Each structure stands twice: as structure tokens, then as C-alpha cells.
Amino acid sequence: xxxxxxLGEKVISPGDQWNDGINWKxxxxxxxxxxxxxxxxxxxxxxxxxxxxxxxxxxxxxxxxQALADQIGPLQQQISDLEATVQQQEQKIATxxxxxxxxxxxxxxxxxxIDVVDELPHHPTLPPYQKRTEPxxxxxxxxxxxxxxxxxxxxxxxxxxxxxxxxxxxxxxxYHYVIAPDGTIYWTERHETRxxxxxxxxxxxxxxxxxxxxxxxxxxxxxxxxxxxxPTPAQMESAAHLVAWLMDTLNxxxxxxxxxxxxxxxxxxxxxxxxxxxxxxxxxxEKIKSYHTGKPVEFYLLFWDHGSNWAQADxxxxxxxxxxxxxxxxxxxxxxxxxxxxxxVGGPAGVSGEDEARLRSAGCDVHRLAGANEAETKAMLDxxxxxxxxxxxxxxxxxxxxxxxxxxxxxxEPPHPDPWTIPDRFxxxxxxxxxxxxxxxxxVESLIFGQEPGQ
Numbered sequence: 001x002x003x004x005x006x007l008g009e010k011v012i013s014p015g016d017q018w019n020d021g022i023n024w025k026x027x028x029x030x031x032x033x034x035x036x037x038x039x040x041x042x043x044x045x046x047x048x049x050x051x052x053x054x055x056x057x058x059x060x061x062x063x064x065x066q067a068l069a070d071q072i073g074p075l076q077q078q079i080s081d082l083e084a085t086v087q088q089q090e091q092k093i094a095t096x097x098x099x100x101x102x103x104x105x106x107x108x109x110x111x112x113x114i115d116v117v118d119e120l121p122h123h124p125t126l127p128p129y130q131k132r133t134e135p136x137x138x139x140x141x142x143x144x145x146x147x148x149x150x151x152x153x154x155x156x157x158x159x160x161x162x163x164x165x166x167x168x169x170x171x172x173x174x175y176h177y178v179i180a181p182d183g184t185i186y187w188t189e190r191h192e193t194r195x196x197x198x199x200x201x202x203x204x205x206x207x208x209x210x211x212x213x214x215x216x217x218x219x220x221x222x223x224x225x226x227x228x229x230x231p232t233p234a235q236m237e238s239a240a241h242l243v244a245w246l247m248d249t250l251n252x253x254x255x256x257x258x259x260x261x262x263x264x265x266x267x268x269x270x271x272x273x274x275x276x277x278x279x280x281x282x283x284x285x286e287k288i289k290s291y292h293t294g295k296p297v298e299f300y301l302l303f304w305d306h307g308s309n310w311a312q313a314d315x316x317x318x319x320x321x322x323x324x325x326x327x328x329x330x331x332x333x334x335x336x337x338x339x340x341x342x343x344x345v346g347g348p349a350g351v352s353g354e355d356e357a358r359l360r361s362a363g364c365d366v367h368r369l370a371g372a373n374e375a376e377t378k379a380m381l382d383x384x385x386x387x388x389x390x391x392x393x394x395x396x397x398x399x400x401x402x403x404x405x406x407x408x409x410x411x412x413e414p415p416h417p418d419p420w421t422i423p424d425r426f427x428x429x430x431x432x433x434x435x436x437x438x439x440x441x442x443x444v445e446s447l448i449f450g451q452e453p454g455q
Contacts, residue, residue, distance in 0.1 A: 001029060001059055001086065002066055007079065035093055047358065051093050058086050107248040108291045111241040113177075115187045120156040122172045129171050129193045134204045136250045138257045139243055141284070142197065142209035143270040145421045148181045148228060150211055152188065158422045159196075166419030170196050174420070175209040177242060183234030185242055191250065201264045206250065208243060210235045214271025214280075219417055230273060230280055233326070240287030241296065247288070255285050267418050279398070290340055295363070297328050299390055300339035304350025305331035314345045317378035324385045325397075337362040343391045344368040345377065367391040 003018040003025060005011055018025050036052050065079050122128070144155055156173035163169060174197040176189040189195045189207075197207035210231050218224050231239070243258055252258075260281060261269035274281050290298050301322070303311040310331065322329060328339065333355045336342045342359055344351045347370040359366045369384075369392070371377035380392075388396045 001025075001032075001083075002062060007066060007076070032090060032093075035090075048093060051089050055086055055089050055093075058082050058089070062086075108241070108244040110245055111185055111238065113185045113187050113242070116152060117187055117190060120153065120173055120188060121160045123160050123169055126169060126171045129189075129195050131192050132194045132203055136191065136206050136252060137204045138201070138206070138259055138264070139246055139250075139252060140198050140201075140205045140207050140259055140261055140264060141239070141243075141270050141274075141281075142175060142207055142261050143214045143231075144175075144178070144209050144211045145213050145269065145418060146211060148212045148232075150422070152178045152180070152186045152211075155209075155211075155422065156188065159420075162422065164419065175207040177208045179208065179210045179235050179238050179242070181211055181232045181235060183232070183238040185238050198261060198264050205264065206246065208239060208246075210239060210270065214273065215268065215415055216272055216277075217415060219415060230271070230278060236280070236284060236287060240284055241291055243284075244288045244291035247292075255288060258285065258288065268415055269418065272415070293340065293363075295338055295340040297335075297339035299325075299327050299341045299343070300336040301327045301329045302333070302336045302342055302344045302351055303329070303331050304346055306350075311346055311350055313374040314350075314377060317374055318345060318381050321381040321385055324388075325390060327390070333358060337364060339364060341365045341390070342367070344370075345381075346370055367393075 003015075004013040005018065015024075017023065032055075036048065062079060062082055065082075144150060146155065152173075155175075155178065159170045159173045161169055172195065173188045174195050176187070176191065176193070176195065176197075178186045178188050180186070191206060194202050195207070196202060197209075198205045212228065212231060212235075213224070214228075214230055215224060216229050247253065247255075247258070260274045261267050262274065271280075273279065286298060287296075290296055301318070303314055303318075305311065327343075330336070333351065336359060342364045344356060344366065347368075348356070351368075356366055356368065369377060369380050371380055384390065384392070390397070
């Protein structure tokens with residue numbers, strides 16, 4: 001592997017510390033070698049070895065071209081193409097290394113988490129939350145019971161300063177983690193903190209809350225848009241990854257100890273379709289299990305790709321299937337290896353029998369859908385949609401339940417907010433600390449947050 005400046009051109013790319021100073025070329029080479037060495041110990045080492053060999057061959061080709069530096073001209077583009085291929089192969093190695101970590105018993109990898117514990121507001125006069133006196137035995141799923149455009153800071157500020165006849169100010173935010181609609185995970189309280197989120201069970205429960213109000217009917221009696229009645233796909237994926245990692249980290253091995261707030265208290269949280277209707281508890285549990293099995297993707301729809309020649313007709317013919325099931329979809333056998341179930345579209349002239357065998361050896365449940373021609377394949381895909389089955393022989397999925405499809409799920413009366421529900425009109429609240437260690441009342445429209453000095 002070479003930097004462009006080593007190819008005889010008078011350029012500084014990829015930087016003046018490529019070979020000098022920090023010498024990040026050597027760091028990059030060392031990191032690549034580390035990944036290759038670690039991957040060799042897993043059951044997927046044969047695949048990694050093949051990729052390593054390809055990388056070595058490509059690097060040798062780059063070296064051969066470098067020897068012709070005085071004749072570079074048109075060879076420069078070939079070098080760039082080869083370097084891009086090397087990068088793609090290294091990405092595949094990284095993907096397989098993630099599988100290797102699972103095989104080696106490394107547990108679920110830590111998801112990307114943004115730590116905002118020390119940045120969120122804390123009450124200026126109340127004592128901080130107490131520490132736990134029991135180990136964590138349950139992970140409790142919440143919804144924030146807010147519109148999806150609310151921020152972590154808004155939620156924390158209401159928990160700290162918001163008051164009502166049913167709620168006093170709190171020392172800090174009640175949840176340990178908050179997941180935004182785009183899947184971003186915020187760490188909001190330390191694990192050892194006994195914060196307020198499930199009442200009497202606070203001492204042994206850790207709270208994970210998804211931003212949103214996952215109710216069919218809103219508090220004003222209107223039917224919520226269907227996309228607001230449930231977590232977003234990104235929230236579900238992040239919640240599953242986070243909870244799977246927490247189960248390993250906190251030694252909570254039983255999936256039955258991942259529960260909704262309503263299972264440990266009298267509340268609508270985390271929504272009216274957690275245990276009935278769509279039953280998104282079941283979907284979340286399945287996703288969590290997939291991380292523990294080393295298969296973070298539940299289902300992958302795999303198309304063939306031979307460079308400039310790819311499954312264009314099959315892709316177009318599968319649009320109704322994709323729109324109906326919303327599966328993880330792609331063209332990479334390596335990516336598909338991370339799924340529990342894989343449906344290959346097209347015959348072995350597309351995705352080869354060898355690749356199918358590789359998927360099976362990686363522990364995937366593999367199915368293939370291939371008609372005599374594209375039209376027949378499309379008819380087979382449409383038949384799966386009509387029977388609501390992901391692959392031939394699969395159990396039909398539960399029907400999708402929007403408001404028009406399940407009138408029995410629509411409450412006759414609007415739901416009642418929980419005592420800690422944040423008013424939708426709450427935008428922000430601040431306080432004015434006074435010398436007497438009290439703080440000034442703050443008005444937001446007709447709502448009051450805070451206390452009078454001296455009260």
C-alpha cells in the first residue's frame with residue numbers, strides 16, 4: 001500500500017505526515033494486520049484468509065505498477081482502481097471480523113453511544129439520586145410520551161424543573177438511556193444511579209426510553225399518524241443493539257427480564273401496542289436475540305451483482321415485496337452472512353451456489369426464489385406478498401394493523417396522560433438560582449415550572 005506521493009508525482013497527498021512525523025501509513029498498515037490476525041481464529045477464518053490473499057495480491061500488483069513509476073501516465077488510473085478495491089476488501093474484512101468477535105465469545109459489541117450524563121440539567125438544590133442497593137435485574141422499555149421532535153435536553157429539563165399536582169421536581173432525568181427517532185443513543189444516567197422511572201422498582205431496574213408517543217389515539221382524541229404510533233425502524237434497531245449489549249454488560253441473561261414500563265407499573269408506557277395489536281415487544285425481543293446469536297439482521301433479501309451487470313429486472317420486480325415487508329435489502333453476500341434468514345432472488349447464475357453454501361456455513365437459514373424467467377420470479381414474489389410470508393414455507397406474519405385495519409384497537413375515549421407526561425406546549429424552561437438556594441418560578445404559556453422563592 002502506497003501513498004500517492006510515493007508514486008513519483010510532485011504532490012503532498014495523502015499528507016505531510018504519511019511517512020514522516022506521526023507516520024500514519026505505518027499505523028494504518030498495523031491496524032490492517034491486527035484485523036487480519038484476529039480474524040484468523042474464528043470459524044470464518046477461511047473467508048478472511050481468502051480476502052487477505054486477495055488484498056496481498058492487489059498490493060503486489062500496486063507494487064509492480066509502482067516499479068513502472070516513470071511510465072505512470074495511463075497506469076495511474078489502474079492504481080487508483082486497485083486501491084479502491086483494496087479498501088472494499090478491507091471493509092469486508094472488518095465485517096467478517098465483527099462476526100469473528102461473536103464466534104470468539106466476545107459478546108455483543110458496544111453500540112455507538114453519546115454520553116450526555118454530565119451535560120444534561122441537574123436540579124440546583126435537590127439532593128442527587130441515590131445509588132442502587134441491589135443489582136440490576138430488569139431492563140425497562142419506555143416511551144418518552146412526547147412528540148418525536150422533542151430533544152433529550154427538553155425531556156431532562158422537564159423532569160428536573162417541571163411540576164404539576166402529581167409531579168415534583170426531580171434531581172435529574174429519569175431515564176438511563178434515551179433513543180432518538182434517527183436511532184442515536186444518548187447515555188443520560190449512570191447505571192448505578194437509582195433514578196425515577198418505575199416507582200418502587202427503581203432499585204433494580206434500568207430505564208431505556210424511546211422518544212415518541214406510541215399511542216393510536218392522542219390525548220386530544222385524534223388518531224395519530226400511523227408512523228407516530230410505533231418506534232421508527234432506526235429506534236428499534238438501536239434499542240435491540242443497546243439492550244443486547246446491556247444484557248451482557250449487566251448480566252441480565254433472560255430476555256423475559258426485558259419488559260415494558262406497563263409490566264411493572266400502572267401506565268400506558270411504552271404505548272398501547274407493546275403487548276397487543278402489533279405487539280412490538282415481540283419484534284424487539286427477536287431483534288435482541290439476533291444480536292446474541294451473532295446475527296444482528298433478522299432477514300436479508302439478497303440480489304446478485306456482477307459489477308456493470310446486476311439484477312436490475314429482479315430489483316424492479318421486487319418493489320411490491322420490498323414495500324410490503326420492508327426487509328434489509330442488498331447485493332452483498334458478506335452483509336447477508338450477518339442475517340438469520342436470507343432469501344436469494346434469482347438462480348445460481350446470479351448469486352452462485354458457492355455463495356449460497358457460504359451463507360449456510362455461516363449459520364444462515366437460506367432460501368432461494370428463482371422462476372424460469374423474471375416474470376415468473378415476479379409472480380412468486382407477488383404470491384409471497386399475497387400470503388404475507390417472507391419466503392416459501394414460512395409462517396405468515398401477523399397482519400399489519402393500522403387504524404383502518406383494527407377498529408377494536410382504537411380506544412373509545414382519549415387516553416389519560418401519566419402524571420409525569422411532558423406537556424406538548426413545553427418548549428424549554430430555565431431557572432434563576434437565588435442566594436437562598438431556591439429558584440425563581442418560570443412561566444411557559446399557561447404552564448408553571450419551578451417554585452416561588454421561599455416555598
